Amino acid sequence: MSVAATNYVWTQSPAEGADRLVLLALADFADEEGNCFGSWGKLEEKTRLARATVARCLRRLQDRGELIMVEKGHRKLAGDGAEASIWKIPGVANEMGLRMRPVSERDPSSVRMRPKWCQNETPTISNIKERNKGADAPAPATASPSLPSSSPKRPSPPKFDPALLPLPHGAGLATAWQRFIRHRREIGHRLTPTASRDIVADLGKVNEAAAVEAINKSIKHGWRGVFIDRPAEAPKVVPMPTGPRQPSAAERRMMEMEQKMRGAA
Numbered sequence: 437m438s439v440a441a442t443n444y445v446w447t448q449s450p451a452e453g454a455d456r457l458v459l460l461a462l463a464d465f466a467d468e469e470g471n472c473f474g475s476w477g478k479l480e481e482k483t484r485l486a487r488a489t490v491a492r493c494l495r496r497l498q499d500r501g502e503l504i505m506v507e508k509g510h511r512k513l514a515g516d517g518a519e520a521s522i523w524k525i526p527g528v529a530n531e532m533g534l535r536m537r538p539v540s541e542r543d544p545s546s547v548r549m550r551p552k553w554c555q556n557e558t559p560t561i562s563n564i565k566e567r568n569k570g571a572d573a574p575a576p577a578t579a580s581p582s583l584p585s586s587s588p589k590r591p592s593p594p595k596f597d598p599a600l601l602p603l604p605h606g607a608g609l610a611t612a613w614q615r616f617i618r619h620r621r622e623i624g625h626r627l628t629p630t631a632s633r634d635i636v637a638d639l640g641k642v643n644e645a646a647a648v649e650a651i652n653k654s655i656k657h658g659w660r661g662v663f664i665d666r667p668a669e670a671p672k673v674v675p676m677p678t679g680p681r682q683p684s685a686a687e688r689r690m691m692e693m694e695q696k697m698r699g700a701a
């Protein structure tokens with residue numbers, strides 16, 4: 437861990453957001469010259485970001501010149517045994533006034549610098565070619581890129597527009613329907629295709645005046661749905677029974693008492 441690298445990111449780096457977080461995670465692995473490495477697992481663990489987000493941050497940092505990739509997929513330098521790329525934070529070396537060493541003697545103007553701790557562990561491509569010069573065996577393949585390949589994006593389905601639904605009535609309902617769509621957007625509840633079709637179907641069951649009145653009432657009260665007032669049904673009339681009237685229970689008791697009194701007389 438380099439205090440100089442961490443201080444540089446905190447005080448000098450213009451990176452923001454997730455880019456700054458990834459750069460701080462790499463600075464935690466850096467030495468005093470800005471050389472660092474970090475496997476995907478370590479970077480995801482430190483930043484708590486998804487792998488695709490980390491990959492995008494690394495590309496943006498490289499495009500701005502705040503990060504240089506020295507070597508891709510370095511063999512098992514990370515503590516967890518995973519492949520890790522070798523990076524360099526050039527601002528750390530520039531701030532400390534360190535002289536940068538070229539990767540290859542054929543390109544002395546190169547700004548990439550291999551860290552001291554990996555010069556004897558990983559051979560360069562030029563050394564591999566010189567070692568196998570004159571031999572029949574082909575040169576070993578280089579390490580595969582560690583960045584995940586981006587899969588082709590699927591075409592997104594067409595966006596639903598409730599204003600394009602066919603309405604059952606005329607211009608009055610069309611104007612009220614546009615106001616209801618705007619009302620739903622303002623309260624943060626957009627109309628779904630299923631809800632829109634159900635509401636339009638209910639509006640078609642009544643006349644245009646009742647439909648417009650129901651929509652205006654929903655907008656006025658801030659409702660999400662449209663509630664149509666159904667006409668009240670007439671109360672059912674129970675027909676009276678036909679035939680001679682039957683005496684009630686009280687009348688039957690009075691008749692029994694009169695019969696008893698007559699018998700006693």
